[in-house]
Amino acid sequence: MSEAVLRTEALRKNFGSLEVARDISLALPRGCRHALIGPNGAGKTTLINLITGQLRPDAGTIKLEGEDITAALVAARVRKGLTRTFQINTLFPDLTPLEAVTLAICERERVAAQFWRGLASQGAIVDESIAILERLGLGNAATRVTRTLPYGQQRLLEIALALATRPKVLLLDEPAAGVPKDESAMLFDVIAALPDDISVLFIEHDMDIVFRFATQIIVMVSGGILLEADPQTVRDDPRVREVYLGSGHG
Numbered sequence: 001m002s003e004a005v006l007r008t009e010a011l012r013k014n015f016g017s018l019e020v021a022r023d024i025s026l027a028l029p030r031g032c033r034h035a036l037i038g039p040n041g042a043g044k045t046t047l048i049n050l051i052t053g054q055l056r057p058d059a060g061t062i063k064l065e066g067e068d069i070t071a072a073l074v075a076a077r078v079r080k081g082l083t084r085t086f087q088i089n090t091l092f093p094d095l096t097p098l099e100a101v102t103l104a105i106c107e108r109e110r111v112a113a114q115f116w117r118g119l120a121s122q123g124a125i126v127d128e129s130i131a132i133l134e135r136l137g138l139g140n141a142a143t144r145v146t147r148t149l150p151y152g153q154q155r156l157l158e159i160a161l162a163l164a165t166r167p168k169v170l171l172l173d174e175p176a177a178g179v180p181k182d183e184s185a186m187l188f189d190v191i192a193a194l195p196d197d198i199s200v201l202f203i204e205h206d207m208d209i210v211f212r213f214a215t216q217i218i219v220m221v222s223g224g225i226l227l228e229a230d231p232q233t234v235r236d237d238p239r240v241r242e243v244y245l246g247s248g249h250g
C-alpha cells in the first residue's frame, strides 16, 4: 500500500476571501480505504471537486499515477481512472440497472450509439455489466426499473456506474446519505470489498462507520488538513475531539 496512486500537492482554493482549501497535500496509496472527515463547511466536498476537476484550484498540483492532471477536464480524468459517484436522481430512473450500467460501459468504450440497438447485440458488455452488478449484490435487481428499487440499492447502483468506468481512484461523497443505519453498514461492506487495486476516498459523517471501515482518516478543519492518521490515533487525538467529535462520539 505504499505506492501513491493519487497525489495532491499544496492545493489551494479560495471563494472570495474564504479559504476553502489551504495547502492540501495528500497521497492515496493503491487499494486504500481512506475517510475524509471534518465539521460542516470544512471543505471536504470542495476538495473532492478539486480532485475530480469540477473546480479549478488557484494553486497546487494533482497527479494521477505520476501524471500531472491539474488542468485535465472532468471527462479526461474519468478516462484516466479518476471517478466519483454520480447522483442517481439525475440519471435514468426508468432504465434498469442492467441497462444503465451497460450504457455506462458503452460510453467508456465510446460505442454508446450501439447501445440503442439493444442489449442483445452487446454480449461482452452485458456480461461485464452483470459481473459488476453481482459484485455489488444487485444481481437480483438487475432487470427491475431503477426508480422502484429501495434507496440503498439505488446508492449501490451509483457505485456500480462508477465501477463501469474502471476506476483506479473512486471518490465517494457520503455514499450512504439517506440510507438507514443498518443498511449503510452493508453498503460499506460492499465498498470495503471492492477490488483491492481500487483506491477509495470517502466522505462520511457517521463516526461508527468511519472507524469501522477506514484504514486511514484525513481530518479537515477550515480548509486545511488537521491530521491524517490511522483510526485509533484520530480517535485519541484531543484536537480532533475538540474540533470535530465533540461530546457523545469516540
Ligand SMILES: Nc1ncnc2c1ncn2[C@@H]1O[C@H](COP(=O)(O)OP(=O)(O)OP(=O)(O)O)[C@@H](O)[C@H]1O
Residues within 6 Å of the ligand: 015, 018, 020, 038, 039, 040, 041, 042, 043, 044, 045, 046, 047
Ligand atoms: N461555490 C461556492 N461559492 C462560495 N462558497 C462556497 C461554494 N461552495 C462551497 N462554499 C463554501 O465553502 C466552504 C466549504 O464547503 P464544502 O461544501 O466543501 O464543505 P464540507 O466540508 O463538504 O461541508 P459538509 O460536511 O456540510 O458537506 C463552506 O463554507 C461553503 O459554504
